Amino acid sequence: MTKETKNRIDKWIGERYEWLLGEISANIAKGQMKQHAGDLTIHMIETLYFQPEDKIIQMLEDDKLGYWLLVGASQQLRSSTSPFYRLYRKEKSWSREDGLSTSFNSIFDRPDEPYDDSLMECFQQEYKNLHWYLQTIMNKYWYEGQTLQEIHEYYNISKRHITKDINTAINQIREKCNNC
Numbered sequence: 101m102t103k104e105t106k107n108r109i110d111k112w113i114g115e116r117y118e119w120l121l122g123e124i125s126a127n128i129a130k131g132q133m134k135q136h137a138g139d140l141t142i143h144m145i146e147t148l149y150f151q152p153e154d155k156i157i158q159m160l161e162d163d164k165l166g167y168w169l170l171v172g173a174s175q176q177l178r179s180s181t182s183p184f185y186r187l188y189r190k191e192k193s194w195s196r197e198d199g200l201s202t203s204f205n206s207i208f209d210r211p212d213e214p215y216d217d218s219l220m221e222c223f224q225q226e227y228k229n230l231h232w233y234l235q236t237i238m239n240k241y242w243y244e245g246q247t248l249q250e251i252h253e254y255y256n257i258s259k260r261h262i263t264k265d266i267n268t269a270i271n272q273i274r275e276k277c278n279n280c
Contacts (some may be wrong), residue, residue: 101153144173222277234269
């Protein structure tokens with residue numbers, strides 16, 4: 101792609117980004133899918149840069165680029181075989197289905213029992229007994245509050261693997277501290 105075409109795309113996106121995000125949020129990724137609007141917008145912009153240059157030039161000249169981005173976003177969001185699904189939605193669905201815990205309290209959820217300091221002591225002891233790798237991942241996830249995506253980008257480990265490791269660590273701690 102020539103620098104001139106890239107500059108034209110950059111200018112178009114710079115002028116219309118808020119409009120594009122608004123349209124995707126309001127008309128495409130609405131309801132339960134609203135959480136994906138920002139990711140979907142960025143994904144479609146990234147996809148645009150990998151299109152054939154002559155196609156991009158023609159869409160810019162015919163003022164069809166916005167239409168192409170919106171139709172593409174709609175298809176990407178609703179398809180279970182699209183690149184967007186594989187990159188964003190599948191991982192988030194998989195994490196929820198596997199019961200990935202997001203807080204300390206939900207690990208040992210016992211609403212009928214009063215809080216006991218021995219449980220937290222057990223948790224801290226078992227956390228220290230985890231393999232160094234699991235400790236590192238759990239530190240990023242729990243103590244630093246990083247998302248799966250952030251951990252993935254930092255360590256370049258697949259999100260699926262990170263999710264399995266977090267679940268492994270939680271289950272190890274849960275098993276050891278279940279009797280506390």
